[in-house]
Amino acid sequence: MLHVSDTGVLPTKEEEQEFERGLLLTTLDSLVNWARKSSIWPASFGLACCAIEMMATGASRFDLARFGAEVFRGSPRQSDLMIVAGRVSRKMAPVLRRIYDQMPEPKWVIAMGACASCGGIFNTYTIVQGVDQIVPVDVYVPGCPPRPEQLIHGIMLLQEKIAKERPSKQGLFHLPWHRAA
Numbered sequence: 001m002l003h004v005s006d007t008g009v010l011p012t013k014e015e016e017q018e019f020e021r022g023l024l025l026t027t028l029d030s031l032v033n034w035a036r037k038s039s040i041w042p043a044s045f046g047l048a049c050c051a052i053e054m055m056a057t058g059a060s061r062f063d064l065a066r067f068g069a070e071v072f073r074g075s076p077r078q079s080d081l082m083i084v085a086g087r088v089s090r091k092m093a094p095v096l097r098r099i100y101d102q103m104p105e106p107k108w109v110i111a112m113g114a115c116a117s118c119g120g121i122f123n124t125y126t127i128v129q130g131v132d133q134i135v136p137v138d139v140y141v142p143g144c145p146p147r148p149e150q151l152i153h154g155i156m157l158l159q160e161k162i163a164k165e166r167p168s169k170q171g172l173f174h175l176p177w178h179r180a181a
Contacts, residue, residue: 029166030163033164033165034163036080036106039070040069040080040108040155040158041069041073041081042082043074043099044074046085047088047116048115049086049113050085050145050146051086053085054085054148057152067155067159068159076099076103077104079107080103080104080108081110082100082103082107083109084111084112086113086115087122087127088127089126090126090128096131096134096135097134100134106162108158108161108162109136109137109139110138110140110151111132111137112141112146112151112154113145113146114142117142120144138158139155139158
């Protein structure tokens with residue numbers, strides 16, 4: 001049986017035998033990243049018509065749960081992904097920032113649709129011309145409104161990004177759940 005690792009390098013004969021015995025060797029970083037990318041909890045922040053497509057993504061036809069983003073959370077303290085779907089008004093900008101600040105680390109943002117990405121057709125003083133002026137954006141999903149398949153593709157791009165990053169710059173023992181003895 002032939003297995004190819006994430007790096008694209010073929011495993012050695014000894015590694016193949018260990019895999020057949022049920023032994024899998026990996027790093028702690030890749031294990032933590034696998035858990036993070038496989039259990040994304042999005043916060044629904046639907047502001048306009050893109051929110052309808054975001055809700056359709058979670059429904060049975062597109063079934064976002066297959067990709068690890070099972071439950072849309074209503075509380076920012078229980079979510080690690082904010083999907084900003086639609087235009088952001090200047091009055092909504094401080095609320096968006098406050099919700100982002102309440103999310104625990106690690107946290108990611110997807111700008112869904114043309115309005116969230118660059119202001120869309122609303123080039124007025126009342127609309128923020130891109131949500132990246134308020135919070136850092138990890139993935140942009142284009143479209144007006146984008147189809148559910150595009151949002152799923154954006155989440156898969158985010159999962160690829162999560163798989164490549166280090167869990168913490170200070171190391172695993174700097175995470176909030178670890179307390180020194």
